[in-house]
Amino acid sequence: MLKHRGFPGRLPGTDFQFTIRRANPKGVTPLQPRQRYADRRAVDRRADEAFIAALWAHFGAEPFVRGNLDAGRLSWLLGREVVPADERFDPCDYDARLRIDLRAARASFPEVFADADDPENDPDRGRA
Numbered sequence: 001m002l003k004h005r006g007f008p009g010r011l012p013g014t015d016f017q018f019t020i021r022r023a024n025p026k027g028v029t030p031l032q033p034r035q036r037y038a039d040r041r042a043v044d045r046r047a048d049e050a051f052i053a054a055l056w057a058h059f060g061a062e063p064f065v066r067g068n069l070d071a072g073r074l075s076w077l078l079g080r081e082v083v084p085a086d087e088r089f090d091p092c093d094y095d096a097r098l099r100i101d102l103r104a105a106r107a108s109f110p111e112v113f114a115d116a117d118d119p120e121n122d123p124d125r126g127r128a
Contacts, residue, residue, distance in 0.1 A: 001094040002067030008054050016047040018054060019068045023094065029071035031091040033079035048076055052105055053112045055082070063099040074098070081105040 001023045010017045036048075051073050055064075063085035066074070074082060081104050085097035106113045 002065050004058065004064075004067050004069065007058050007069070008050075011047045011050050014043065014047065016043075016050075016073070017070050018051055018073055020070055021068070028092045028094055031066070031071055031075050031078050031096070034075045036076060047073070049109050049112060052077060052081055052100070052109050055100055056105070056112055059100070061100060061102060063097045066094055066096045066098060068094075081108055 004019065007019055009019050058064075081101055082098050083101045085099040090096050102113075
């Protein structure tokens with residue numbers, strides 16, 4: 001299992017974890033899309049926003065390996081903001097590749113991507 005060094009382990013001040021320490025000896029916890037309802041608690045919504053912000057900061061638009069990312073937290077975003085990067089996606093594999101669906105992520109979490117949309121933050125700005 002790949003460990004994503006430098007990725008935040010949890011949402012600060014809460015017990016919402018973003019990564020796991022070791023592989024599950026009983027088998028990989030499968031990723032499965034979870035339904036998000038409009039009446040979710042504010043702290044749950046903040047955890048989703050912080051997690052997608054961490055994914056964006058750590059991986060950007062590039063595909064990434066599931067590795068030690070928490071299955072529960074990924075499942076809240078799976079199928080919407082986080083999608084399989086490969087045709088042969090195995091939800092029970094620590095080596096499964098995922099990617100951020102930028103269109104869906106920007107629609108769901110516009111605050112996270114506000115800086116990315118700002119032309120002042122364009123790395124190619126001013127180059128001839």
